Amino acid sequence: MSHGPVTAPDPQGRFPGFVVMRQSPSWDGVTALTIRSRVAPPPAPRFFTAAEQVTARALAGQLLGQPHDGLGVPVMEMIDARLADGQTDGWRYEDMPEDGQAWRDTLAHLDTDAKERSGAGFADCEGSEQAAIVQAVQDLGSRDWHGLPAGHVWSLWTRYACTALYAHPTAWDEIGFSGPAYPRGYKNIGVDAREPFEVRDARPAQDPVRERL
Amino acid sequence: MSTGVRARNESAWLLPNDGTRTDHRLRRDMRRFSDDDEVDLVIVGCGAGGSVLAQRLARAGWRVVALDAGPFWDPDTDWVSDEAGSHHLYWTDPRVITGADPVPLGSNNSGRGVGGSMVHYAGYTPRFHPSDFSTLRDDGVGADWPFGYEELRPYYAAIEQELPVAGEYWPWGDPHGYPHRPHPVGGNGELFLRGAGKLGITAKVGPVAIANGRFGNRPHCIYRGFCLQGCKVNAKASPLITHIPDALAHGAEVRADAMVTRVGMDERTGRATGVHYVSGGASRFQRAAMVAIAGYSIETPRLLLNSASPRYPDGLCNEFDQVGRYLMVQGAPQTAGRFDAEVRMYKAPPPEVSTEEFYETDPAKEYKRGFAVQTVSPLPITWAEHVAAQGHWGRALRDYMSDYVHWACLGSLCEFLPLAGNRVTLADETDSYGLPVARFAYSQCDNDKALVTAAQHVMEDILTAAGADEVITIKRYAHLVGGARMAKDARHGVVDGSCRTFAVPNLYITDGSVLPTQGSANPALTIMAVAARAADHLISGARRGAG
Numbered sequence: 001m002s003h004g005p006v007t008a009p010d011p012q013g014r015f016p017g018f019v020v021m022r023q024s025p026s027w028d029g030v031t032a033l034t035i036r037s038r039v040a041p042p043p044a045p046r047f048f049t050a051a052e053q054v055t056a057r058a059l060a061g062q063l064l065g066q067p068h069d070g071l072g073v074p075v076m077e078m079i080d081a082r083l084a085d086g087q088t089d090g091w092r093y094e095d096m097p098e099d100g101q102a103w104r105d106t107l108a109h110l111d112t113d114a115k116e117r118s119g120a121g122f123a124d125c126e127g128s129e130q131a132a133i134v135q136a137v138q139d140l141g142s143r144d145w146h147g148l149p150a151g152h153v154w155s156l157w158t159r160y161a162c163t164a165l166y167a168h169p170t171a172w173d174e175i176g177f178s179g180p181a182y183p184r185g186y187k188n189i190g191v192d193a194r195e196p197f198e199v200r201d202a203r204p205a206q207d208p209v210r211e212r213l
Numbered sequence: 214m215s216t217g218v219r220a221r222n223e224s225a226w227l228l229p230n231d232g233t234r235t236d237h238r239l240r241r242d243m244r245r246f247s248d249d250d251e252v253d254l255v256i257v258g259c260g261a262g263g264s265v266l267a268q269r270l271a272r273a274g275w276r277v278v279a280l281d282a283g284p285f286w287d288p289d290t291d292w293v294s295d296e297a298g299s300h301h302l303y304w305t306d307p308r309v310i311t312g313a314d315p316v317p318l319g320s321n322n323s324g325r326g327v328g329g330s331m332v333h334y335a336g337y338t339p340r341f342h343p344s345d346f347s348t349l350r351d352d353g354v355g356a357d358w359p360f361g362y363e364e365l366r367p368y369y370a371a372i373e374q375e376l377p378v379a380g381e382y383w384p385w386g387d388p389h390g391y392p393h394r395p396h397p398v399g400g401n402g403e404l405f406l407r408g409a410g411k412l413g414i415t416a417k418v419g420p421v422a423i424a425n426g427r428f429g430n431r432p433h434c435i436y437r438g439f440c441l442q443g444c445k446v447n448a449k450a451s452p453l454i455t456h457i458p459d460a461l462a463h464g465a466e467v468r469a470d471a472m473v474t475r476v477g478m479d480e481r482t483g484r485a486t487g488v489h490y491v492s493g494g495a496s497r498f499q500r501a502a503m504v505a506i507a508g509y510s511i512e513t514p515r516l517l518l519n520s521a522s523p524r525y526p527d528g529l530c531n532e533f534d535q536v537g538r539y540l541m542v543q544g545a546p547q548t549a550g551r552f553d554a555e556v557r558m559y560k561a562p563p564p565e566v567s568t569e570e571f572y573e574t575d576p577a578k579e580y581k582r583g584f585a586v587q588t589v590s591p592l593p594i595t596w597a598e599h600v601a602a603q604g605h606w607g608r609a610l611r612d613y614m615s616d617y618v619h620w621a622c623l624g625s626l627c628e629f630l631p632l633a634g635n636r637v638t639l640a641d642e643t644d645s646y647g648l649p650v651a652r653f654a655y656s657q658c659d660n661d662k663a664l665v666t667a668a669q670h671v672m673e674d675i676l677t678a679a680g681a682d683e684v685i686t687i688k689r690y691a692h693l694v695g696g697a698r699m700a701k702d703a704r705h706g707v708v709d710g711s712c713r714t715f716a717v718p719n720l721y722i723t724d725g726s727v728l729p730t731q732g733s734a735n736p737a738l739t740i741m742a743v744a745a746r747a748a749d750h751l752i753s754g755a756r757r758g759a760g
Contacts, residue, residue, distance in 0.1 A: 012371035027443065031293040038297075090305035090319025094652070098307065110397050118655040132605065138604070158606065162597035166614070167297035175617040177559060177593050180294035182445045185435025189399035194555070201618055204553050207682065208612045 014206065015176040018199035020169045027180045035180065039169055042077035046084035047100065048107075051121075053080070055107040058123040062134050063161045071170055078164035079103070089159065095154045106153050164205075176189040176201060218374045219292030225429025227458040229565040234288040234447045236458050244464045248499050249372060252276045254751075255488055255501035257516065260329020261737050262724035262744040263507030264452030265372070271465035278466045278499055280490055282512075283326030286453055292443035296594045299442040302326070302333045306650065308511065310641045313656035314544050316690045322691075323511065325563030327469055328453030330509065333441050333738050335564040336449045337587060338378050338422040338738040340369050344573055345732035346504070354573050354581045354660065355630050356539070357727040359699050361388060368742035373420075376450035377428055378738075380419015385569035393425040396434065399561025401588045404552065406566055408679030414567040414671075416586075416750055422450035423562060424735070431495045438559045438590065439675065449562070451753060452741075466501075474646055475721065476529055477522040483524070485720045492647055503751075505536065505712075507724040507744070510540050510693035514637040514726065515651040517697065517707075530697070530716040533704050537637035537696055542655065542729045544627035544665040545691035547589055548672035549599060549620045550588035551680025556621045562597030563590035572733050580663035582628040585733040586672055589624035593617065602687040624669035624691070626733045629661045631695055694728040694736050712747035723747050 012078075019040065024032050045053050053076060060066065060075040082088075083100045096102050113133050114122040122130060140150035165171050172179050178198055188195055219226055227236050246252050254270055254278040256263045266277040283304075284291065304323035310316060324330030343362035348355035351400060366387065379393035395418035398406065403416065409416035423434050423444075434448040449455055457467060470492060477486040477498060489499040506513050514537035520526035528536055552697075560566045565588040570582045591599060593614070599622070600613040634656060639649035665688060700706025703715035708727050714720045723744040725736050 006429070011546050013548070021426075027294065028289075030290055031295055034293045034295055046484075048525075063606050063610075065611045075372070087300055087303055088319075089317065091308045091317055091322060092654075093315055094309050094311035103410055106515070110573065158601045159598070162601055162610075163297060163594050165666070166593040166597045167295075171614075172593065175593060175614050177617060178557075180559075181437035181439065182294040183435070184436045186399075186566040189397065189436055189561040191400040191403050191552075191556060192554045193400070193560075194557070198557070202319060204555070206299070206616065207551055208551070208609070208616055 013174060014201050014203050015173065016202055018173055018176060019154055020177070020179040023179060023197060026184045028182050031180045031182060033206060034144045035169060036165060040076040041181040043081070045077060045080040047080045048076070052107050055081070055110055055121065055122040059107070059110060059134070059157065060161050062130050063157060063159060064165050066165065071174070073165050073168040073170055077163040078167070079160045082160065093149070095149055096152050096156065099156065102156055106148070106156070112146070134165070168176070218377070219429070220454070222375045222456065222459045223462060224455050224458040225431050226707040227462055228430045228447060228454060230430035231552045239458055239461050240285065243461050244466055244467050245409070246276065246278050248497050248550035251500040251502055252278050253501070254503045255280065255499050255525065256503060256505045256507055257488060258329065258469060258507035258509065258512070258722065258724060259327040259452065259457065260324060260507060261331050261452060261511060263505070264329070264456040265741045265744040266505055266723045266748050267465045268456040270751060271463035273752045277462070278468055278501070279326050280468045280471040280473055280488065280499070282472040283469065283480035285327045285467060286332065288443060288445050288447065292437045292445050294437060294442065294445065295594045299333070300747040302443055307642060308645050308650055308654070309642065309652045311652065312635070312654035315655065316513065316655045318653065320605070321690065322542070325511070325736070327457060328451040328468060328525070331451035332443050332453060334735070334737055335589070336421045336423050336440050336562060336734040337418050337564045337567065338373070338376060339567065339569070339585070339734040340386055340389070341732045341734050341739050342572055345535050345730050346652070348582065348730050352581045356698070357703055358432060358729050363737070365746060366740050369738065370746045372738060372741045372745060376422035376455055377424060378420050380421065381417040383417065383420060384415065385572060391420055394426050394561070396421065396423065396425050396565070398565045399436070399558065400560070401558040401590050401621045402565030404550070404556065404679040405588050405623060405675060408677070409568060411678040412674060414568055414570050414675065416566050418566050420567070421562065421564045424448050429442040434562065436561045438561055438565065438592070440562045472646060473516060474648055476506070476516065476630070478520070478522060478524070478529070478717070480522060480524045483717060484714065485717050503719045503721070505721040505723050507722070509724050510696040510726040511637055511651045511653060513722060513724055514696045515639070518639050519648050527636070528707060530714045532709050535703070535707050538633050538635070539698050539729070540633035540635050540637060540653070540696040541629055541631050541694050542656070542690040543692050543731060543733065544629050544661055545624055546665050546669050546672070546686055546688045547599065547622055547624040548669055548674030548676060548684055548686045551677065551683045552619050552621060552681055555758065556591035556619045557618050558621055559592055561590070563588065567689065569733070571668070577615060578667070580660050582630070582660070584625045584627040584664050584668040585734055586623055586625050586668065586675070589622050591622055599685065599687045603685055614731040621679070622671045623675065625672060626691060626735065627664035627668050628659065628731060628733045628739070630658055631698070631730060632656070633659060635697055643708070692731070692736050694725040694731045696726040697722050698729045699727045700729065711744065711750040721747065
């Protein structure tokens with residue numbers, strides 16, 4: 001399966017003009033506070049070391065196709081905040097360390113792989129090199145990667161990265177998701193039904209599956 | 214009908230009707246017991262089972278304290294219309310998962326705080342089928358309950374009125390109607406009905422514990438789609454609003470933020486004396502004439518195991534090595550279909566439409582038992598799991614995600630069988646209380662795997678018939694039951710048919726962990742009905758551990 005390296009974000013979004021934060025005046029107070037704090041500049045990292053921050057930022061950029069100058073969601077900082085607060089998913093695989101240690105270990109392993117491959121740390125590699133290193137981990141499936149089951153490492157990375165990105169209103173704009181809906185609710189439910197503020201997909205036939213066939 | 218409900222459970226009328234959601238005065242004026250009061254009953258856990266038991270027994274005049282490890286939620290201030298912001302609704306203390314098919318916990322199946330997992334469940338409340346109570350006798354798999362469906366029927370009907378449940382007339386299992394009419398459906402439900410209709414598969418709207426119309430002071434659903442993040446409207450039922458208010462009004466105490474660490478035992482008499490718990494950093498002990506554990510399928514076995522003592526070296530109620538065993542999850546593959554039209558499945562409640570056409574054993578198939586199919590409507594973070602599960606990352610993941618509004622999503626509940634090796638034990642790791650955490654091992658048997666494959670095919674067929682040009686599936690799990698099951702004797706389970714433990718005459722378990730089988734039904738309604746039945750047994754004779 002091909003997954004593709006980081007590229008610039010699509011300059012022409014599918015939901016032109018849709019900005020979910022414009023709806024925030026209609027949200028209940030505690031929800032609005034939660035979302036607004038998420039779009040504010042992130043606090044300084046508390047969990048990752050300086051070296052780990054650089055590697056984690058590069059990894060998140062690769063996993064989410066989010067270059068530094070692109071969507072601009074502070075994914076590394078959001079992951080760091082969860083790990084600093086011990087906000088896990090409430091379980092870990094028996095063959096993995098607890099999440100914080102697993103992040104530290106796997107970021108170090110990424111740098112090891114990068115140095116072996118290119119003589120530089122992961123973050124200092126070219127984007128295509130980074131992508132190849134990440135792809136190699138995914139390709140291991142359930143096999144061993146530096147003493148850890150690669151599939152469980154992949155699960156850890158993608159869970160934390162996706163949870164961070166798709167918690168962010170900028171990502172909601174990109175996918176046409178209308179965000180919080182209390183106390184307003186929805187009036188127009190059903191196939192091809194939109195609220196007045198929802199924006200129709202400009203390219204409804206842009207089916208990623210179809211494009212890959 | 215609603216006046217009949219009010220006469221036996223006034224919860225919906227005790228909530229405010231001014232646009233706020235919490236009965237602050239009822240909570241402030243709640244009766245409070247001292248640790249040294251020997252209350253009639255102390256309950257561990259205020260979820261589906263514990264809350265119903267508290268409400269029933271408080272009404273009967275029992276002096277009841279119900280402890281919960283988590284907070285006493287206020288939907289107005291504690292809950293948000295947001296996925297990531299709802300993390301605190303889940304039990305996220307450390308747990309270890311293992312086995313050939315490890316089952317993620319947390320947001321998937323584990324609640325925290327008063328209301329339990331029903332705070333974040335979707336809201337589906339189907340009954341079990343009569344066949345679920347005798348799968349061993351009739352199908353040669355699973356287990357038989359100590360009692361049959363008929364025993365539970367009146368409790369099902371009573372709880373359906375108290376939640377209340379909305380849905381079409383239900384033609385499966387024991388056919389029955391619902392107190393509230395079916396809700397209108399959104400894009401996801403519309404496509405399910407369309408696809409099923411084309412294939413000749415009967416599908417029905419419901420059954421969901423979401424008021425359709427005003428119920429007491431609870432307002433109508435506003436179709437905001439965040440059912441799994443806690444209902445800020447008070448439209449979706451959870452014990453926080455369906456049973457706890459009435460329990461408080463009848464003199465029960467709910468003691469939140471109180472983590473029970475072990476059951477107190479009189480080693481000489483073999484009777485429970487109360488529970489040890491930690492609150493505000495202090496270790497305390499609540500005396501009680503009777504103890505009921507309702508901590509659900511992971512924490513209930515863990516508490517029994519952590520209550521080991523010289524007389525019970527392998528844990529309480531574990532003389533025959535039954536504690537923690539036969540824990541079940543349902544195989545819950547979810548299949549999504551892509552439509553050129555916009556589905557926007559995040560609008561309207563995720564629980565809309567179900568079919569139980571495939572619930573029973575089909576002699577023509579190589580597997581026993583079956584599965585249900587229901588709408589599920591993942592929000593963006595959860596939807597990203599679906600996309601990532603296909604192997605996508607990087608730009609490809611973002612491209613798929615940008616297509617979100619075009620996807621409809623169905624989920625199956627496959628009846629995984631109770632297996633002795635699927636169990637909770639204690640890990641070496643300890644939690645912030647210094648207690649060993651739960652280690653949960655799960656492995657599927659061949660019948661389980663065959664059901665998942667069959668369910669996936671049915672969902673693919675339905676979505677394709679509805680017009681989807683592509684389908685993707687993610688294999689996952691839903692719900693927990695078992696782990697301290699009911700049986701006819703102590704060699705086969707932990708409690709008898711009335712939920713009393715075989716080992717300790719004044720110790721009960723009244724949560725999902727007592728279920729011997731799970732059917733293909735979401736378990737909340739059955740957990741409540743079993744607890745209500747146990748309450749009747751207690752009221753009719755076993756008060757203060759007599760009998």
